[in-house]
Amino acid sequence: MYNVSSYKAKNEQEILDFIKEYPFVQITGVNEKGKPVATQIPVIVEKRNDDLYIVGHMMKETDHCKAFQENPNVLSVFTGPNGYVSASWCVSPNKGSTWNYMSVHAEGKVSFFEGEKLVSLMKTFTLLHENGNENSPTIYDNLSDSYTNKWMPYITGFEIKVDCLDTVFKLSQSLDEQSYLNVIAELEKRGGRDSFLAMEMQKRVSELFSE
Template sequence: MYVPPAFREEDLPTLHALMREARLANLVTATADGLMATPLPLLLAPEEGPYGTLYGHLARANPQWSLPAAGEAMVLFSGPEAYVSPSWYPSKKEHRKVVPTWNYMAVHAYGPAEFFEDAGRLRDVVVRLTDRHEGVRAQPWAVADAPEPFVRGQLKGIVGLRLPITRLEGKRKMSQNRTEADRAGVAAGLGASDSAAERAVAALIPK
């Protein structure tokens, strides 16, 4: 990922927070059949290793896990993003030398993709993923709510993923390269949007 110094994000807690908030990531590996990618919800274990470790699972029928990968895998996490209109820049009135752009946050995690089939480990990952996403619901569903024979059958249809992170790249592009007045203009433009996602980006622009 191309990361100019103005947009580089290196604070580990900030990177981990974005990874958790992304909810759905993309696992990318280079195989003999070419690049392969799978969208996955992932768990982050921050205490495992210097940058943390990711856990998830893939369908057993997905060939990505069984094809040998060349080198490390990459996991893409996308954060808040929004289109930026040049009409929001006060500097447009001064010199008109402005163009559209995009504000966004992203984290790329790298490391070896390790796949496993052990039923106990798989159950642990599935339970933790379920609890994470069901925990915010008024009446959360739990894996234990399903019949045990059914759960065992479902576990046979997946394989687990463990990816110890060896390096992280983070990018926070939120108009830091613009003047204070231009940043204020972008924040006002996005803040007036009907889109909650665009208003969320407005709140991240430095004052």
């Protein structure tokens, strides 16, 4: 991980808010023979007392599921807005251009579960992503028994107890105020994903340039 102190998140709540906003996580690991594997999965993040857990489900009999069962040590990467930042936008452009991005890395051990615990997870997961709409035909409780009986045996629930959490929120913190504001303006002009990056930078203006 790019380890620069000025690019670290300031508090735990900021990190929790980020990973809940960007729950489509990339989970990587290696099997017992050292072969790397990876998958991208939507997850739920839970705080249990002082511990943080990443919870979700995945297909059985995949290379990554088998590898995680052989070697439970995994790295989960949450990725947020990112985009190119041209040095030409800075007051003194005699420097290299760069890429701004936001990322949280969570290390831990994965364990698996099925049965009623998996059913409970799917109920929570589907209701959450249907915005609490209990009348939605696609929440778990409204699916037919024939459907759930057919497909549930193909998936397994998992949870990762997070042992180490680290961040890179690289958002041009090293720039002077005018250059920083120029970058925001240019990103907003480009729109799309760059506008989300601009929004994140805008949140930090008063903190970075309070004097």
